[in-house]
Amino acid sequence: MDVGFLGLGRMGRPMALNLVKAGHRVRVWNRSPQAAEELRAHGAVPVATPAEAFRGDAAVTMLADDTALRAVLVEGGLLDQAEKPGVHLGASTISVALAEELAAVHGRAGVAYVSAPVFGRPDVAELGKLNILAAGPEDAIARAQPLLDAMGARTWRFGEAPARANAVKLAGNMMIVAAIEAMGEAAALGEAHGVAAADLLDLLTSTIFAAPVYKNYGASIAAGRYEPPGFGLSLGAKDVRLALAAAEAARVPMPLASVLRDSLLDALAHGDGEKDLAALATVSMRRAGRS
Template sequence: MRIGFIGLGSMGKGMAANLLKAGHQVLVWNRSQGAVETLVKQGAVALKHPGEAFDAEVVISMLADDAVTRSILIDSGALASSKPGLIHLSMATLSVAFIREMVEAHASAGVQLIAAPVFGRNDLAESGMLNIAVAGPQAAIAKVQPLLDVLGQKTWPMGEDPLNAGILKIATNMMLISAIEATGEAMALTQSYGVANTDFVDFITSTLFAAPAYKVYGPKIARRETEGAGFTLRLGLKDVGLALKAGEPNHVPLPFASVLRDNLLDAVALGEGESDLAALGVRAIKRSGQG
């Protein structure tokens, strides 16, 4: 299949590489050229303008946020210049308001939009073991299912409305960040009474919280490992903000999300925005006066 791929960050570059390995023709565009050059060596075709990616059967975008997505896909004229019938797989975490805007823009351009946000860090993107929620026209989803099977271990159907997949991603990211904050606070409490962080993590990840969120981030917090971010504090702040904004029009109170927002905002203000999300749990320990 001929695929245009826009956005080769920590997640996108591994995803594009897997599509190449599966034998697809992949046309790549990215703002910085390092990842482009790496993928060209693997057989990808480099593009000079994001609009060129829309000269394909399917376009996949994996971009940081609303503003970047709007700039690259809409303001650049890329979407408007696409051929009718094209399928666009939007795989990033975007706001409710912007997903609605995207639905209208795609309908005007005659492009079929599928929201397909991914769940997992960059190591799972590289190994093709992501979980992917999908929502959009069912016939279009059926056509791109072979691509989704390359990129992820399982596809989770969420219906016809792209917003369904988008809000699922926002809500689960909020839950993940909540788990990290709670782990850090609990670790601070147990450490203050003499329980080793490693013993605490071994126990919780083998009993009550034997789930990836705790198994990945618990050891990182215990080791105070905040570098080499797969998911940064800055992105966490963005995602918690998306949850709070999504809750307002439907009058859904999210009091703990407000706490998370303030803790993340504090960390970013202190220069930790590019640290791994585990830094949120580490800060909970430091607030208790412990190292």
């Protein structure tokens, strides 16, 4: 297929490369053109403008957040240009509200919009083993399936309304932050009773919580190692904020998520926004006077 890819960050780059490897013709665009240029050697075709990428059989966007996606797509007028892609796969982690807005504006522009956020870190993206959450017109997802298969291990479908995939993605990210907060509080409780955080977390993440989320973040907490960030704390704060906004719009109280929000703000107020999300655990220690 003839595909455009917009956004070549830590996730976008390996995803685009997997499309190339799978034999697709991939035009790549990035705000700082260097990142696109680097992919030329791998067989991708750098283009100079978002408009040149946003056309063909399909376009994939993997931009940082609502602001970036809105700037490029909506304010950039991509949907007003003559040439448009057959389907737009939106892989960014964006708000439910923006996804709903995008569904509407794509509808008016006659472009099929599929929300396709992903679970998986850059190393998983590299292996083409992401879990992709897809929601949008069924036939559009079907047409894009070869692309989804090139980037992910599995596609999880959530119906025709694109925003649903985003709601699920945000719920999942909220649950990740919840797991970290729970480990932080557990570790503070343990330390207060003489148990080293490393010992407590080693046990728990080796037994009843032997899932990658717990093991990875737990190891960081145990080691007190929060730099360089795998997934930045300020990004986690953004996602919890978006989850709460989606909940508020639908009048869903989420008291646990509210606690996460407050703990994340505490971490941000103490200058930990650029650290790894695992640094959230230091808030529990500080509250207990143990930092």
